[in-house]
Amino acid sequence: MTNIAEMKIAAETRLPTKFAEFKLVGFEDPKGKEHVALVLGDVTTAEPVLARVHSECLTGDALYSQRCDCGPQLEAAMAKIADAGRGVIIYLRQEGRGIGLINKIRAYAEQDKGLDTVEANEILGFAPDAREYDIAAGMLEKLGVKSLRLMTNNPKKLEKLAECGVNVVERLPHITEGTPHNEYYLATKSKKFGHML
Ligand SMILES: Nc1nc2c(ncn2[C@@H]2O[C@H](COP(=O)(O)OP(=O)(O)OP(=O)(O)O)[C@@H](O)[C@H]2O)c(=O)[nH]1
Numbered sequence: 244m245t246n247i248a249e250m251k252i253a254a255e256t257r258l259p260t261k262f263a264e265f266k267l268v269g270f271e272d273p274k275g276k277e278h279v280a281l282v283l284g285d286v287t288t289a290e291p292v293l294a295r296v297h298s299e300c301l302t303g304d305a306l307y308s309q310r311c312d313c314g315p316q317l318e319a320a321m322a323k324i325a326d327a328g329r330g331v332i333i334y335l336r337q338e339g340r341g342i343g344l345i346n347k348i349r350a351y352a353e354q355d356k357g358l359d360t361v362e363a364n365e366i367l368g369f370a371p372d373a374r375e376y377d378i379a380a381g382m383l384e385k386l387g388v389k390s391l392r393l394m395t396n397n398p399k400k401l402e403k404l405a406e407c408g409v410n411v412v413e414r415l416p417h418i419t420e421g422t423p424h425n426e427y428y429l430a431t432k433s434k435k436f437g438h439m440l
């Protein structure tokens with residue numbers, strides 16, 4: 244577990260996007276790994292903050308992969324926050340549910356042979372989901388966010404955030420349109436991880 248008191252804001256700037264002009268806040272965790280938050284409006288007031296806690300997915304977020312729903316989920320979160328005029332996206336560098344990019348590519352190769360997303364992780368010797376949310380908790384605290392209205396379908400994420408002391412007052416479903424390539428992936432998430440899809 245990371246000591247959240249050690250989370251450090253390393254740099255800040257404005258980030259104009261097609262949705263809104265966010266503040267981009269760069270963090271360094273105690274292991275030297277870099278994470279970012281996109282902030283819109285004043286998120287330090289008592290009113291719960293519309294939020295997305297997003298785990299890095301290079302293939303989905305940047306390369307338009309249709310194997311998962313990460314890219315559309317990120318876009319939808321940015322659009323919803325822009326509409327609301329206030330909110331935060333915590334972008335965590337825990338690629339591939341925490342196993343890293345190359346291992347995720349290996350897991351995809353196993354899935355090409357017929358395994359599902361959980362079995363593929365297991366055959367490579369990894370837990371199905373190795374993610375931690377203490378870094379997100381530290382980032383939210385440093386940003387002055389007191390409570391969240393969280394966009395997610397993942398019950399485990401809600402549980403783990405609560406364990407890290409994050410106050411989620413409302414869950415907002417965050418469902419995007421499926422593709423022929425992610426149908427099986429989404430079905431497995433719902434069956435094996437309990438995602439509310
Ligand atoms: N190991 C592995 N990681 C994957 C795979 N597909 C997506 N990921 C990673 O899974 C993470 C996204 O997690 P998801 O379980 O899709 O969704 P979530 O963020 O937990 O839940 P939501 O808030 O409902 O979107 C990202 O880090 C992706 O890189 C896969 O097949 N194998």
Ligand SMILES: [Zn+2]
Nearest residue numbers: 300303311313
């Ligand atoms: Zn993805």
